[in-house]
Amino acid sequence: MxxxxxxxxxxxxxxxxxxxxxxxxxxxxxxxxxxxxxxxxxxxxxxxxxxxxxxxxxxxxxxxxxxxxxxxxxxxxxxxxxxxxxxxxxxxxxxxxxxxxxxxxxxxxxxxxxxxxxxxxxxxxxxxxxxxxxxxxxxxxxxxxxxxxxxxxxxxxxxxxREGLAENLDALVVIHNDGRYVLRQEPIVTELLQIDQPALPNSVEPVSRGERTFYPLTPANIAEMAPDTLYVVDRSAAIGQSPMDTDALKAALADAGGADIGVTVLSPGLWYLSGNGLQSVRAQMDEILGGL
Structure with missing residues (x-):
């Protein structure tokens, strides 16, 4: 680290x-x-x-x-x-x-x-x-x-x-939207805290929309990546729709061999509707550290 x-x-x-x-x-x-x-x-x-x-x-x-x-x-x-x-x-x-x-x-x-x-x-x-x-x-x-x-x-x-983190930690951040998951490149994790993100499996294919590129992930993909911690930003909950079923996600990960992956659902409003501010960055960092 x-x-x-x-x-x-x-x-x-x-x-x-x-x-x-x-x-x-x-x-x-x-x-x-x-x-x-x-x-x-x-x-x-x-x-x-x-x-x-x-x-x-x-x-x-x-x-x-x-x-x-x-x-x-x-x-x-x-x-x-x-x-x-x-x-x-x-x-x-x-x-x-x-x-x-x-x-x-x-x-x-x-x-x-x-x-x-x-x-x-x-x-x-x-x-x-x-x-x-x-x-x-x-x-x-x-x-x-x-x-x-x-x-x-x-x-x-x-x-x-950073100094208080264990060696060789890795973590993955995804966005949940209506039962689907997509990779989120999160600088709070990878740049500020310098926690590694596990490599994407070769089976994951990018999807382009305009100038943006997305990486859809299934629970099987996530299990293959085997992060120490999986952080979920629940877009559905943030915009007032049905929130993610956390137990269902954990069960799907376990079925794919990822039973040991820790799952932390982040505060939806803080992560999807806010960020990039003095208070929000501190709050986000605290949530990441609390999930390790």
Missing amino acids: NVAGLTLSVSTLLLAALPISAQAHEVGGGEHGPSVVSLDWGAADTLDELGLAEHLVGVPHQSAPAYVSHLVKGRADIGGLKEPDVEAIAGLEPDLILVTGRQSGSLEALKAVAETRDVTLEEGNYFEALSSKVLSLASPYHAEEKAREKLAALESDIATA
Whole structure:
């Protein structure tokens, strides 16, 4: 197990030139910073962690994961993650709207309301991309120093967690959707905690949809991979459909020779509807460590 420091440390980030997305720039809202509507829970939890929740005026109530339920109270409901209520958002007169690719169908309408910023993580090194996002969210409020402190603390806790892991661990993360499973490449596991993912069997064939490639897995495939722990992100439960039958999955794994595989069902809202924020990354890391 590699327990070395993160590929790019926070101290290195402070010396390097930040990406354009992380550089401070003026947004409406005066000296106290902009009022914000967030359609990304990772951005919302980051603002909360930085002590900036007072600037958050609207969030999508119906998709709120449990860990951010407190952010719903006293704030306007702005619809769903995929179908935001543009009229409700316009009524709030925000200075800034935070979006991701989930809102692509409403993007032009949102841009007509206020400045709209895509907070989707950049490709590449995960911690570097997360740091860029956090610093970008902090910059309109001149809260970069606090953001750096939070990132440094997170980096230290990741390193400590790595050092406490047993040698030669491996784990597999899958998404469940209506009785089917697909591989999830999860940087919390493979990059931050540096837990290995077992190799895919040769029998697993990729499926392409547009620019995305998926790897469907059966319980027999998973048993052949034989991870120490199987983590399941239950999309069905996250979107209000019938949740996965965990006992049925365990039985299917046992029938295929995978009775010794530990199965951990992760918090659906945290993993499918959120992530990539200061609070959510910590919560996700804790769930992974708790399942080992």
